[in-house]
Amino acid sequence: MLKIKKEFAWSWSKHKxxxxxxxxFLFMYKVAHAGRRKDANAFEQKVNLLNxxxxxxxxxGILVHELIYEAIKRLFKMGIKPNPEQIYQALKNGLNSVYLESLRKRDKWKxxxxxxxxMLKEIYYENQVPGERIEVIMEKMDQCTKSFCQSATVEEITKKEIKYDQAERHRSMYLDDEMKINIMIDLSYENTLTGKKTIVDWKTSDYQQIDDFYQLCIYALYHKEVFKINVDNLSIENEYLYVTRQNKHKRSYPLCEGDLDRIKGLIKASYQNITEFLEEQTECGIDxxxxxxxxxxxxxxxxxxxNFRELCRVEGKV
Structure with a gap:
């Protein structure tokens, strides 16, 4: 158990x-890793490929977040405001590149x-991206780039009293000195007049989820645990870049110590369940x-x- 705990780093995506x-879960975080070895068997190699x-x-989502991250850095360092046309074109080029690469290399991947x-999963399995999905993506490309550039957050962070947190998006912390927690924070900044730290999570999904609040609570817990910031000086917000009938542009949440205690309890319970599961599987043999x-x-x-439905299809479910 000690070895498993030492090696394991918890994250919200792993929990989900x-x-x-x-x-x-085992395919992604154990078997796929084994598939990278030179002596990996055919099953492990296949899992690694599908992973x-x-x-x-x-x-x-990845491209939008990367482009926003770079745009905000330029805004703070050079005072260059985000340009929706440039972001749109970079997003379009990035998606086209992945699409064309997937078509070109499909036979090799198969x-x-x-x-x-x-390799896009849609190309690997169906040799195409459904037309209706392409239409949605094109609509989201236009709306998300404009929504970001016109967002309340971009307007807020241009104020002179705002101090930008220059830390990288990928961060980690330890709970109880042994549980490593990996997180990815889109944006955090401080109002030097009020001392308030604001944490923003950009969302490009088609709808809002209760998970959105839980993720922000994890980021708030990080600031409390690592920087010893009082919960009263923390503000958490979602910026929804794809606005639909279900989505609003921006949502702020009230935050209290009880919220952080609950999310900390969830993390610790999840961490324990996962590490015990991994220990059991290791003892049985992960083959x-x-x-x-x-x-x-x-x-x-x-x-x-x-991604792994090809392996499970023989059971007749997918």
Whole structure:
């Protein structure tokens, strides 16, 4: 158990995968790693290949967040305001590049030769991205770039009393000196007049989720644990860049000590459950037979969206 705990770093995405499908969790975080070894067997190599698949929505979100991060850095360092046309074009070029690369390399990937690069899951499995999904992505490209440049957050951080937190997006902390927690913070800044620290999470999804609040609570817990900031001096906000009937542009949440205590309790319980599960699987042996005995996700939609559905198809579910 000590070895597993020492090696394991918890994150919200790992927690969500674990509660959704333990088979997928092992594929992603144990078997795929084994598939990188020179002596990996065919099953491990296949899992590693499938684990590298991406999808059009994921690539869209990654590119938007990267472009926003760079735009905000330029704004603070050089005073250059974000340009929606430039961001849109960079986003379009990035998505086109991944799409064309996926089409060009599909046959090699199907034969087990990834050789780095990216492969869209939609191309790998269906040899196309559904037309209706492309239409949504094109609409989101236009709206998200404009929404960011016109957002209340961009307007707020141009004020002279705002101090930008220049730390990298990827951060980590330790709870109880042994539980490593990995997080990714989009933006945090301080109002030097009020002493208030604001944490912002950009969202490009089609709808709001309760998870949005939980994620922000984790980021607030990070600031409390690492920087000893009082909860009264923390503000958490979502900026929804794709506005629909379900989404508003911006949402701020009240925050109290109880919220941070609850999210800390959730993290600790989840961490314990996952490390115990990993220890049990390690003792049994993480091989093809044992992994495939684990139950799949109960939600068939999750299976249809999963990178590893090719491996589970033989059971007749997907």
């Amino acid at each position: 995968t674990f509660i959704n499908c333990k088979r997928q 590298q698949l991406t999808n059009i929505d994921m690539e869209f 034969n087990g030769e990834s050789n780095g690069g990216k 093809e037979n044992n992994v495939m005995l684990l139950p799949m996700a109960s939600n068939e939609k999750s299976c249809n969206r999963c």
